[in-house]
Amino acid sequence: MSAEKLLSLLHNIRQTGRGRWIAPCPAHDDRRPSLAIRELDDGRVLIHDFAGCSTRDVLAAVGLTLEDLFPERQGGYTGAKELRPWAAIDVLRCVAFEALLVSISANNIAKGGTVSEFDRKRLFVAASRLQAAVEVANGDT
């Protein structure tokens, strides 16, 4: 499969570089694009949801499977693990947005406001996204 097929199943895609895109994740209610897509020169397609959905869940949400991520031609790739496949700028975009959310909440609390249950849950999501960003930048995924 080329990235084209996956991209045709997603909405609000933004290209962030050659063979790189971000889009809202189809596997969860994603108002802010958290899904990074990358097409490697050998035809493999890598995806990563910074919000934490598994690749399998993301693909299932658009009717694809893991096998769909590999190129149809045989022997075109070595299976070598790609080190740091995600562009630093894409990771930083995610981190910057989460940091903004946290600072808004901190400001509300500083003014004597309370944190709603919804906001509290969202802050946990922010923390897990920031942790995921560290793992991605570290090449752990």
Ligand SMILES: [Zn+2]
């Ligand atoms: Zn997701």
